[in-house]
Amino acid sequence: MMKTAFLGLGVMGGHMAANLARGGYDVRAWNRTPDRPGVAIAREGGAEIANSIRDAVAEAEVICTCVGDVPDVEEVILGPGGIAEFAKPGAIVVDLSTIGPAAVAPIAEALKSRKIQFLDAPISGGDVGAKNGTLTIMVGGEADAFETCKPLFEAMGKNIRHCGPSGSGQGVKLCNQILCSLTLVGVCEAMLLAERQGIDPQLVVEVCGTGAAGSWALSNLGEKVADGDFAPGFMIRHMVKDLRLVQEALSRYLPGVELADRLFKVVRDLDGGDGAMQGTQAMIRAYREEEN
The missing domain is CATH 1.10.1040.10 (N-(1-d-carboxylethyl)-l-norvaline Dehydrogenase; domain 2)
Structure with missing residues (x-):
């Protein structure tokens, strides 16, 4: 099973990280606020809680992010101490947040320059879908990266669709x-x-x-x-x-x-x-x- 990082353990992210761990993935999870309920949910599901983004992503083959708005995604991925600094070449970053198509292109280009692939994969189904692993996941990006990550998506959701090129999921x-x-x-x-x-x-x-x-x-x-x-x-x-x-x-x-x-x-x-x-x-x- 692929080594996986999951950043953002909110109302939905905690359950999603837990479902990945229950699915047999080696999950290292991180949240900006360490005392949130989602952190405990992820830990109880079998995820290891990391102390920093670096600790979470350094060895990961797939890095999932599930945070709030465009600035949050940009900070976690491209900001100082973010994913782009520590992810290894060949890794795939999967953003499960909703940030709109316009925000996707600069993130994807910045990661591509570091030989890191990017999928935009916003989700629908609420906390119930996150908990039960029945989310709808709408994915934009390269088809080969989608196929690599499809088993992870299936551990978190039931309706998985590759919608087209980068930005299409959004x-x-x-x-x-x-x-x-x-x-x-x-x-x-x-x-x-x-x-x-x-x-x-x-x-x-x-x-x-x-x-x-x-x-x-x-x-x-x-x-x-x-x-x-x-x-x-x-x-x-x-x-x-x-x-x-x-x-x-x-x-x-x-x-x-x-x-x-x-x-x-x-x-x-x-x-x-x-x-x-x-x-x-x-x-x-x-x-x-x-x-x-």
């Missing part, structure tokens, strides 16, 4: 985020209508989820909306970032995206800004605010 992921955010608008508004009519929102999840309106968002997040459970599987702040990337990539007005973005930002700013750390299903709180 492009498909942004399309995914439009669908996710606008579907959630429908879920929240259906919950509100159910309540107004005296119908149990859970009934809407159970009945409508089996028909033409069925979706992952309704079945998984609709139930959380009905229960008032706003614990994060995918945080509001990350979706706001992703919708920013969508608008930067297309550079035109999208009314649906603008609506979803506005609703997410209302929740982001609640609780003194702590609303940003809630799950995307907390979008329902924006509607509650408008009622008050």
Whole structure:
């Protein structure tokens, strides 16, 4: 099994590193903040926790990163003390973050100059998919690097697709985020209508989820909306970032995206800004605010 590094042990990364270790890979994992729950999850799954990026990546054949926004990815990969300084030639860097197509090219070129390959491989499926190893993984980059890494992807996900050249994985992921955010608008508004009519929102999840309106968002997040459970599987702040990337990539007005973005930002700013750390299903709180 390939020696693997995994950098970024957040809500999803900890489970993904654990699944790689359980799949038989020699995993050395690292997180900027060592006391996060994801670090313990990775360790319990069999990953060895490294004290530095250098310690994690120096011997790795494949290096996975799963961090927040474009500056985070650039810092971990290209910044001082980052992957580019310590990874050996021939290694493959796989970025599982969502950073948009425009950010991919300079990272890929910088690594290529050091004889390191790069795959953009954003993920979808939330914390449930990360924990259960059922993520959708959208990959852009060279086909040979994809084939080398495919067994690792299969240890973390169930729906693995090579989308095309470098940046293509990010492009498909942004399309995914439009669908996710606008579907959630429908879920929240259906919950509100159910309540107004005296119908149990859970009934809407159970009945409508089996028909033409069925979706992952309704079945998984609709139930959380009905229960008032706003614990994060995918945080509001990350979706706001992703919708920013969508608008930067297309550079035109999208009314649906603008609506979803506005609703997410209302929740982001609640609780003194702590609303940003809630799950995307907390979008329902924006509607509650408008009622008050």
